[in-house]
Amino acid sequence: MALTALPMNELLDVLRPVLTERVEHPVAGLWGSVVLAEVWWGAGTYDAVPTDYSNTEISVVAWPDRDYYDGGLGPDQGLWEEGTCTTCGLTVVSTGKRAACPRCGGACELT
Secondary structure (H helix, E strand, C coil): CCHHHCCHHHHHHHHHHHHCCEEECCCCCCEEECCCEEEECCCCCCCCCCCCCCCCEEEEECEECCCCCCCCCCCCCCCCEEEEECCCCCEEEECCCEEECCCCCCEEECC
């Protein structure tokens, strides 16, 4: 099945095992991970490449909290819920009101 055919909550579930691996920078000793992000920018059309990034909003995509949703993925909707991780303060969006932060695994209670 093509990934583009999956509802957003299922797509996040498929990608989570791949994107949650932590990596260490070989020289600087920094830690990081690959994450999904939602990016919005102001002026222009959908097809245009933005030239002014000063009005850009970036939110990291948080994983639906399977424990909260009794093993499920929560609502089948887009990335409509937004807020911050209660542990590390990262700005996140998700498909459900309860999610897990991709940076620290902390709880995200979104609105």
